Amino acid sequence: MSSTPVLRVLPLGGLGEIGKNMTVVEYDDHIVVVDVGLRFPTAEMVGIDLVLPDFNYLRDRVDDIEAIVITHGHEDHLGALPWMLRELGADNAPPIYGGPLTMAMARSKLDEHKLGKLVECHDVKPGEVLEVGPFDLELVHLTHSIPDMRAVALTTDLGTVLITGDYKFDQTPVDGKPADVQRLAELGKRGVLLLCGDSTNADRPGFSPSESVAGPHLTEVFSRCDGRIVVTCFASNIHRVQQVVDAAKANGRKVCLIGRSMKKNINIGRSLGHIHVPEGMLVQPREIDDFPDEKIVIVSTGSQGEPLSALRRMAYRDHHQIELHDGDTVVFSATPIPGNERAVNDTVDRLYQIGCSVVTTADAPIHASGHGYQEEIKLMLNLTKPTYVMPFHGDHKRIKLHGELAQAVGVPAENVFRGRNGLPLEIDEQGARFGEPEKSGVIFVDGVDLGEPADAALRDRRMLSADGIFVVVATISEQDGTSVADPEVIFRGVPFKDEADELLDELRDVVDDSLEKAAKDQVREIDLLQQQLHDDLAAFVFRKLRRRPMVLPVVVEV
Template sequence: MTNSATLRVLPLGGLGEIGKNMTAVEYDGKIVVIDAGVRFPTAEQVGIDLVLPDFSVLKDRADDIEAIVITHGHEDHLGGLPYVIKQLGGARKAPKIYGLPLTMAMGRSKLDEHRLREAELTDVKPGQTVKTGLFELEFIHATHSIPDACNVAVKTPLGTLLFTGDYKFDQTPVDGGPADFLRLARFGEEGLLMLLGDSTNVDRPGWSPSEALVGPELLRVFGGLRGRIIVTSFASNLHRVQQVIDAAIELNRKVCLLGRSMRKNVNIAKSLGHLDVPDGLIVQPRELEHLPDHRVIVMSTGSQGEPLSALRRMAFRDHPQVRIRPGDTVVFSATPIPGNERAVNETIDKLYQAGAEVVTHKDAPIHASGHGYQEEMKLMLNLTRPKYVVPLHGDFHRLELHKRLAVKLGIPADNVFCAENGLPIEVDAKGARFGKPVPSGVMYVDGTDIGATADAALRDRRSLSADGLFVVVATIGDDDGKSVAEPELLFRGVPFEHDEAFLKAVRDQVDASVERAAADEIHDLDEIQRILHDDIAQLTWEKLKRRPVVLPVVVAV
């Protein structure tokens, strides 16, 4: 950016989707990054571990980044931090990272796993202001489904931007005080340039229920059960963990934590005083078999049907320590994130098949969202009275609903920017407008690799998972290119390996393809393999309406 009087806001993730939140604010060539989230892969993204925002636009500008700010400890805001640090040159070159103590503790744990311990993570307190280069950062206490959540104000010479992060206006929070209404109102009095707000629950009228209402309902549901209770929730929903612990104490049950992220987050929260866990309450999985069923509550990850989560493995009878059996009740103290409904429903069905009963939010009010409903979003807009509004954190439908809500409250429609990832909003003394788009999209974490996995690779993985692998070996003469041996057929995970009529048709097709290549004087082995691939794939589709991965191998002797 060359014009020092221009402010540029560049969303890199979280628009047109739920997850992988990340936004860059640039002024006079210097940058502050707000959040570094991830999204979990869909069922079609076979073999992918995590989905990251495409932040390649920042990769060559690490020296221009003054700070990275994390609004709270959920994966869709924090989970990408280690990968961002790696891509920006490693821990020693990383910019300063700011957040409230629990958020930073979770960040340090993630960076430790990636051996990035030298990165500088700084704890801040609600109400604290930090000056970094041309920017001032102010942290405002917010209520959410995890402690130490905050709104973040980014003050620039051109005006103040307020990132709400994830928030709700819970009047009776189970941890700490309510949101800092007074400070939010002062932004309105001082003149707020731009509000960048959470759009998650804009489609829900009214006010979100308080987290304080969930605990009594959990106790009521648990009190009517005599078998083992398995509760699943987000591993980072520490308020819910505390309510389960409180219910266990009341009912004289022990608590077992399943899932690495659940155990790690509980340990961090205990060390910082965010969880009150009596000595002797937590038991190890190996101890469960020695306790009567009516003395057990298992707290598990997997509320979103994640493929490798503890609950998913239990549902598919693949967990090494806990096996679902008749008499168990699984309590889903969470709602599916949009896009996860299929995986959650499949998990629930498998739990029933294993003999368990299942209780969800449809059966009892055992979950409260951490995101405000329409009335809370109206309150945020009315308190802060921004000149410009940028809806964040939502699919395009929710972004548009957020815009309509702002317009109803008196914000001019031209001052509400429904952007998309990679489309910047530029503000100067003349006003605000969309800037020139930059490359955007996603990067994948596939094992230890980070990058844009080719569409062809994902296509092959989907085919392998659905229809298997079909290897065809053709042996041809080095001099004339004609078949000198019967084709070999090898299979893995295919549903037709005993269909003799089809296998004969494949062998005949291999001979015919090789003979055609020889007649056309094609001697390049790669080209012959391409011909075989196309012919066998077409034959398989015509005969069986299936698309296995066809791997042709041509051997010249």
């Protein structure tokens, strides 16, 4: 039996997927939560706005949570924070820690949800060590595509767990602040028990290009454009927006920011000194028509084809401020997140239909990934020299490749743990092993409500979107259950054959036959009658149309 408690690292999101990163680190019945991210819905999640990690494991452990630590301000690490606090109870929320930009973005989100006055967000300097229950918490500066990226080092009596968050080893970052390699090496020399590292680009050989290389190429692309330029990138990619501003200035153009999140994040970045815009360079959307096309650059959200984003609405001519036209050039300064390719391609095609020119990363090196390639993953492993490795942040292919990279630099195969969401890694003095799985999964945000993926509403939406709906109203006698009026048949979204009238007559016959059979069998309960009608109608419709629309029978007694 161990003389010290077990250290548990439980990923609730980010393993086997790109997005909704969330990890529970537990020691001696005390918890630190690292990142509370979200991801955006896929096409089959009809009407769903956001996808969150399942918070169920923490519901009964709220009093055990000592802190929430956010590595950086991207949505897949920060975006679910207000939802989690609302679900678990913001009145007794634990303190939240992160870099100044990250915490400014967190406060903004919490204010939107009217939680700002209930929750404390603390700026933490790199190298500052905080006592958080049985943990010593330290944030280590790393480089990414957003300022104030921090790795999280949690030290207990057993050793140090290092969760890297998203990182790359950029030697020439836009803000001139490279990763703190020295501190990583010091942690490695002291001994890192477990490394939980970013796997996003574990399939790319070599080193990632520096973020700073995108700037000159943006300037060159701008110089070749005669009309308006629309640049789309992540709203939180403040370094990229800075480079767009610099490229616009070099080409004598004004800049207009479009999209609520874009404006909000850039204002936060400017207030903290992360982005510098010359006086008089920004113009409002209503002022765009006051300038010639060749003097305007529009910076917009929508690089991932998000349904409600500014660029998507522009592409579908549904934006109330910007109307794209022939001669505009749209520059995609981002690559599609795996799973978003279809939505991005659809947006691009609509832009071509309007008459726009489109420039993507396939045409010019106008984007640099914020995630390190294979050699950088090896560098992280060699610097920190972990005893155990648990690859994070990637689909199962990339997690497997990250594990192979760890073995290539000398980590024994038995010390590499390729996990999944809900599977805790448990470490004590005897070693490390996977524990019993905990409940994990996803929660959907639909408007302002949260729901489970098995929610009947989502199943109904899928069915309606695929095959439509039949509503059948049958009127029966209260005395003997026989039909006393022709049934009404209403349908929407059903792919009918040409002989629609004939099919409707047949449907009415099926209703009459079903009711006649029920009356003969002395079935009187409305629920049973509706179930029998449903089964008979659904079987008939499938035979005739080879479709399974939603069938809603309504029985009225008179």
